[in-house]
Amino acid sequence: MTYIRPTFRHPNLPKNKINYTRKDYEGALSTLCAGCGHDSISGAIIQACFELAIEPHRLAKMSGIGCSSKTPAYFLGNSHGFNSVHGRMPSVATGAYLANRDLVYFGVSGDGDTASIGMGQFVHAIRRNLNMVYIVMNNGCYGLTKGQDSATADAGSVSKAGSTNMFNAIDLVGLGLELGATFVARSFSGDKTQLIPLIKAAMSHPGFALIDVISPCVTFNNNTGSTKSYDYVREHIEATSTIDFVPTMEEITTSYEEGDSKEVTLHDGSILNLQKLNQGWNPEDKLSAMIALQNAKSKGEILTGLIYIEPNTQSLHEVLGTCQTPLNALKEDILCPGIDALEALNQSLR
């Protein structure tokens, strides 16, 4: 990585439809290792937000603890962020979402933060269909404590130190499907053409959107024998389809042959164009998604792309029946019942 970021910016940098340049979506300089997959994901997040024309300050970045959870400092510098407690980002995000339903909540977690210490909160955030993007930067190891296996490391995967992992991996995608997540995807930090449209689709989804991103740890888990190395992942990757994200109100310019492609209209009107479909798979059919996942697994393949989506889903605020105004914007006149109500109440307690 470079330690000095050039300050020069071309005066005619392209702007998105709300007049922001890509630079407006950048954050502080990364302090992760050079070549870290996480930095590529940060780059994809920046690109997705730029292309989607998200107002940076209307997005809140949520994270737990670990290498992954540091990354919100490295993208969207004009957004508030909350680097919370190890494995507890979902609860902080839940509270934040309850307080203000109008912001976009963008969660970043790691495999330790999600599949081990944070498993409890992760599954309950799914259960509540919390309206947030939840990216797992999944490298199969604990980077900040120097490379111990995590719960997503495959059985038989060999660490840099030469030890073989004896335990079965927790597949977050399979788990997400089982728990009823309404948007489930997997991607690879080295495949931005797939990752960027997935992030955009996830941000357009009104419920919990899980993207499990395999993100090799160049320092501790990129060796021969590791199933989370760049080489291994590239050799074993298999996509459900290619994916195109067409924002709301934009014209679709390409057409594909029937049977080989599918269009999914998202809740906000944007469209996902999926081409070269995996045989027998339909992203809106959970059973076919589960079968596709298991098929890939049995062949030793890593299935990526959009796995499952339920586009018209009810967000937590809808389920709870909360008012349309963000709760944090309600004023005292609405919130406080006042002195007469209190006096009546006193009377009822005599």
Next chain:
Amino acid sequence: MPDRDGPTIRLKMSELINDFVVRFANVNGTGSASANGMFAKAIFRMGIPVTPKNIFPSNIQGLPTWYEVRISEKGYLGRREGIDLMVSVNPQSMLKDVQSVRPGGYFMYDSTKPLHKEYIREDITYLGIPLMGICLEQYSDPRQRQLFKNIIYVGALSALLDIEFGVLEQLLAEQFRGKEKLIPANVQALQLGVKYVKDNFSYPLDIRVERRDKVGNKIMIDGNGACGLGAVFAGATVAAWYPITPSTSVVEKFEKYAKKFRTDKVTGRKNYAIVQAEDELAAIGMVIGANWNGARSFTATSGPGVSLMNEFLGLGYFAEVPAVLIDVQRTGPSTGMPTRTQQSDITIAAYASHGDTKHILLLPSNPKECFELTTDAFDLAERLQTPIIVLTDLDLGMNDHMSEPFEWDKERQYDRGKVLSAEELENMGRFGRYLDVDGDAIPYRTYPGTHPTKGSYFTRGTSRDEYAVYTEDSAVYIRNMERLVKKWETAKTLMPKPYFYQKKNMSPIGVIFFGTSTYSSEEAIDLLREQDVAMDAMRIKAFPFNEEVEQFIDDHEIVYVIEQNRDAQMRSLLINELEINPKKLIRILNYDGMPITADKIVKEITKTLVTT
């Protein structure tokens, strides 16, 4: 006496008017609570101070449960040992119940079956009423037999203790408002009890009630209800919680009042959100997330929950995020006695989490203060940008208490603390989240989403500089930690003042208490004064301790600290924070799970007076 085996009256006590204790021995889950509650409320309605207490097991159905009502014309609301009248409706606990009646007292029981020999004492009076027999004769439905049995004994008590029948009728009318057709059957059940007493005993007893005017405009409510109501009035919009006795009803009452006061009349939508979390860690995490995002948010829990919340409380302290936590204390450690009371979370609440942390504690001692200190907690949390812990206990939280009515100053406005608006951000230089701009060590904060280019920052539990930029620079770290100490000093000036029972100190002996130890402490002070032991008294309402607390201790030679835990936790906190010579603070403790009594306090203090 109608009972074949029961002895006749042996010991005659002098009359006890409006000063006695009645205990009901019931089986958990048999609907006795509402009948017993009606009994206590009737006495309250007759203008006589009353204090009911549920003594219940960790169980839903089947185990023994007791309901104890102290009636005290003098207005003493602490628990008192010694049962004057036992209403025994539970064969399971009957032996223990017989034994717990004071000599000369009364034992009312279901005489449908004869009383076993081992239950016979020579020194108490037996009042046998064939409750089940009457029910079998009157009702065919088993559930009705069960429920009306409770009403029948209340009817019997009304005749024995001279409770005004009209008051009971009125309470039934209120209870069944909207279901009026249930009223006559209940009145009839009351009358069955009255009739049996009139036909079989001389009544009223020498212990009985007489109408007084000692209640004034007071109300009866449980502390948890008052906290829940306080949260509604304080503008809490997000409640996150995990069920745990004895705190569960705080959020249940919040929901009840929020439903009533915060449902949008046009849309029917809620101006609040309640989430039952997966555990206490998640509950406090949600509270911190919501407060960070500008909503007033709270949770309620008990000791085991506080243990789990430690990490987040440390984050709240260090990252300076407001939060309100209501800890309804129960008997620890570990699962302890989950349905018994204690004041034993003082230490863990004051210093929750690793590293150098301290938290603000508010210590209500009655429902009115539960309401007030809960509303204050939200203002203080946002003013000081830190978690505030309201410490109540099972006794206060789950029992009805006679209390001054709730008050709300119509001029009162929420203190939302130092929050910058988009306009303020626009017109200022660089925003520094942790900059001490005003010299009170309280920095300014911004809500996410306020301004497109200014005011954003990265909240974190790691050390950072005044601009919220990560750093491990020792000097910067120390500067921040010192500022937090300074903020603590600011907090001291905002804490509710202690309550003094005297205008001027009169004695070299002082006594300190707080929370539910108050009732019995006040009574003990009166009792000791009758024995010519004069003491100055102070009731603490908050931690950090204000200067007045320190001054009071300085002004006395010895100071008793009355509290309900084994390790004298408040005493330790005073010693630790105010650097007081430990020898000066004498511990008066009760930690058996039952509310402390005045008798116990008097005995303990008298013991030390003899030896000193």
